[in-house]
Structures are given as C-alpha cells and as structure tokens.
Amino acid sequence: MRRFVLLVLLLTSAGCDHGLEPPDAVSVGAIRASITYTGAWPSDSLFDLRFFALPFVPQDTLDLFRDINVLVFSDRLAYNVDSATVFVDSVTAQIYVYSGVAQNFSERLLDWRPVGLAPLYQVRPGEVTEVSFVVDFDNLPPFPPPPPGNAGKGEGVREGFRISNVEQGLQNIEGAVRSFNIQNSLFDIRYSFPSPSPPFPLSEKRDVP
Numbered sequence: 001m002r003r004f005v006l007l008v009l010l011l012t013s014a015g016c017d018h019g020l021e022p023p024d025a026v027s028v029g030a031i032r033a034s035i036t037y038t039g040a041w042p043s044d045s046l047f048d049l050r051f052f053a054l055p056f057v058p059q060d061t062l063d064l065f066r067d068i069n070v071l072v073f074s075d076r077l078a079y080n081v082d083s084a085t086v087f088v089d090s091v092t093a094q095i096y097v098y099s100g101v102a103q104n105f106s107e108r109l110l111d112w113r114p115v116g117l118a119p120l121y122q123v124r125p126g127e128v129t130e131v132s133f134v135v136d137f138d139n140l141p142p143f144p145p146p147p148p149g150n151a152g153k154g155e156g157v158r159e160g161f162r163i164s165n166v167e168q169g170l171q172n173i174e175g176a177v178r179s180f181n182i183q184n185s186l187f188d189i190r191y192s193f194p195s196p197s198p199p200f201p202l203s204e205k206r207d208v209p
Helices: 004-014 157-192
Strands: 026-038 048-054 083-092 098-104 112-117 128-136
Touching: 026 112, 048 083, 098 128, 112 128
Parallel strands: 026 128
Antiparallel strands: 026 083, 048 098, 098 112
C-alpha cells in the first residue's frame, strides 16, 4: 500500500500542476466491478494488485500514470481468490475506454501491467455502473496494446507506428526513384534522335527571291 501511495505522490508532484483535485460533486458516479480470476496466480511476481480505469488507451507504463487526476484506482485487491467485487466511489462521470486489473510485478515502482481488461463503459452522474470481466493469468492481454487494425498481432502502439513510418518512408523513396528514372528516360528519348539536316550545305549561299 505504501509503495503505491509513494508512486502516486511522486508522479503527482512531477507531472501535475494542481495536485489531486477533488471531483465536482455533481459530475461523479461510482463503479462496481465484478472480477473472475482464472489460471495460475503468480507466485513470485505479485507485489500489488489493483482495479484501475482510464478514459484513454495508454501507450506504455508511464501513460498509466500520465494524468493522476483522471486515473481511477482501487485499494489493494485480495490475492489467490476465485472472484472479487470492487467498489470505487467519486468517479468522474465519463467514458472509460481502458480499465481492468493491473499488477505490480516487481519491486520497482513503475513495473505495472494489466492482467485483465474490462469492456468500454460509461459512468453517469449519480449512478453506479456495473462492469464484469475475467482476469486470466495464463493469457494476459498485450501491453502496450496493439494499434487499431493489428489486434492479435502483438505489436505495441509505438512499434506499430514506427513500422508504419518506415514502410511509408520506403514507399516515398521508391516513388522518387521511379520518378527519377522516368525523367531520365524522357531525357534519353528526347535527345537520342539526330538533328534534322538542312536542305542544302551551310557553306552554300543561295539567293532568296
């Protein structure tokens, strides 16, 4: 518990101008998450376990804590159980596109990864939003998550963008080479024909009537 609080305080002081701002009372709701656990629980890499919710898709571990004012997180969850119910109050009313259970898998403060993800849902003011999902320790979700269109391929978001940029660069180079070759070909065609000979020798002078 103290490790997580220390991480939150460090990231708050480093990246936020206003600290932990209390949410507006008229624009908050609550989340009740029902979690089912399957697979073998980790024996030597479980240092913390919490429910979390974000209104955006993170690209790396730092993104999980990028804006501490929008990060929703629970108290520490129980270990080695078959299921759990988590209730988080005073949650900002908005759409949460990336939420689930995150595991701190080493003694380092920033070594967090999701081990189970919930479907997209919306928290409405004054209401309790029910959400249920499965944490399968034998089949963890990819992290960073794959970019749109590459689900299941295992590439991370930044890796996918890096590959796309390289492919686009190669296409641009190939296009430039093709254009250069076409221009050279036109140049060769233009100047490969002999110049037309005059109808009479240049040294011969003729009077024009």
